[in-house]
Amino acid sequence: xxxxxxxxxxxxxxxxxxxxxxxxxxxxxxxxxxxxxxxxxxxxxxxxxxxxxxxxxxxxxxxxxxxxxxxxxxxxxxxxxxxxxxxxxxxxxxxxxxxxxxxxxxxxxxxxxxxxxxxxxxxxxxxxxxxxxxxxxxxxxxxxxxxxxxxxxxxxxxxxxxxxxxxxxxxxxxxxxxxxxxxxxxxxxxxxxxxxxxxxxxxxxx
Amino acid sequence: xxxxxxxxxxxxxxxxxxxxxxxxxxxxxxxxxxxxxxxxxxxxxxxxxxxxxxxxxxxxxxxxxxxxxxxxxxxxxxxxxxxxxxxxxxxxxxxx
Numbered sequence: 001x002x003x004x005x006x007x008x009x010x011x012x013x014x015x016x017x018x019x020x021x022x023x024x025x026x027x028x029x030x031x032x033x034x035x036x037x038x039x040x041x042x043x044x045x046x047x048x049x050x051x052x053x054x055x056x057x058x059x060x061x062x063x064x065x066x067x068x069x070x071x072x073x074x075x076x077x078x079x080x081x082x083x084x085x086x087x088x089x090x091x092x093x094x095x096x097x098x099x100x101x102x103x104x105x106x107x108x109x110x111x112x113x114x115x116x117x118x119x120x121x122x123x124x125x126x127x128x129x130x131x132x133x134x135x136x137x138x139x140x141x142x143x144x145x146x147x148x149x150x151x152x153x154x155x156x157x158x159x160x161x162x163x164x165x166x167x168x169x170x171x172x173x174x175x176x177x178x179x180x181x182x183x184x185x186x187x188x189x190x191x192x193x194x195x196x197x198x199x200x201x202x203x204x205x206x
Numbered sequence: 207x208x209x210x211x212x213x214x215x216x217x218x219x220x221x222x223x224x225x226x227x228x229x230x231x232x233x234x235x236x237x238x239x240x241x242x243x244x245x246x247x248x249x250x251x252x253x254x255x256x257x258x259x260x261x262x263x264x265x266x267x268x269x270x271x272x273x274x275x276x277x278x279x280x281x282x283x284x285x286x287x288x289x290x291x292x293x294x295x296x297x298x299x300x301x302x
Contacts, residue, residue, distance in 0.1 A: 006297045012221065013228045013294065020229035020236065020244050104233075104240050 023105040023155045025094035030086035031196025039189035041078030045071055046181055109154040116147040137180035141170030141187045162195045213296035215289055217262050222247060222255045227290045230282035238278045256280065264289060
């Protein structure tokens with residue numbers, strides 16, 4: 001029997017199943033860059049909200065009309081920076097793998113990512129409007145985690161564990177609301193960087 | 207040994223047909239162009255292999271009109287999925 005041929009057949013079947021159903025060009029470096037930008041954003045927000053208070057103490061956010069505007073600006077810049085560098089690194093990666101960046105797989109990934117993400121975004125806006133600002137940081141973590149778990153079926157499976165970590169962090173953050181920004185920085189900053197490095201060495205350097 | 211060989215399916219011996227079935231097993235449907243990009247084959251080549259899978263009743267298709275352009279969605283039939291799974295199992299047994 002031609003064992004070589006069958007081994008190769010099996011490998012090809014597996015490869016095609018993966019390639020046809022998942023977007024595999026997600027770059028690890030995009031996670032690292034998003035994490036770094038998130039940390040800068042968190043620091044800027046920290047300076048805005050906790051003006052002249054002690055570091056690492058439980059505290060209340062002091063938010064004025066002026067600082068809300070500043071916070072929204074910081075949030076927008078952080079988002080644009082993180083998404084922008086993410087697209088840049090992922091485009092580079094997909095060129096290397098000869099996978100199109102805008103195809104059935106990436107569309108499916110984005111739609112499944114977007115549904116929980118936009119839900120969390122709108123909920124955050126409602127919470128800000130109701131004055132429940134302390135809940136915004138943990139809520140964004142929880143919904144981002146749910147979005148990752150949901151989207152992980154359509155890309156690298158490891159995204160699922162990152163999502164679960166974000167959800168846990170968000171739930172803990174809901175209990176310790178005074179440390180909201182610290183949890184947010186761990187979730188969006190440090191976890192992204194760690195996850196990005198792991199993925200980078202696992203997939204790109206192999 | 208004879209039983210295993212019975213499940214090995216001649217229809218999937220060709221690489222392109224093997225790839226088509228693999229892709230259709232994990233997707234509800236794929237259109238012609240997505241399949242073409244995935245497999246990196248020519249129109250004619252893909253069409254003839256799809257045709258041969260159709261005649262075996264392993265693949266079915268649905269024509270739709272999107273912005274007045276015809277759009278053919280291919281999917282694996284239940285029969286095709288079963289035959290392909292048996293084929294994979296047979297390969298795995300052979301390799302043991």
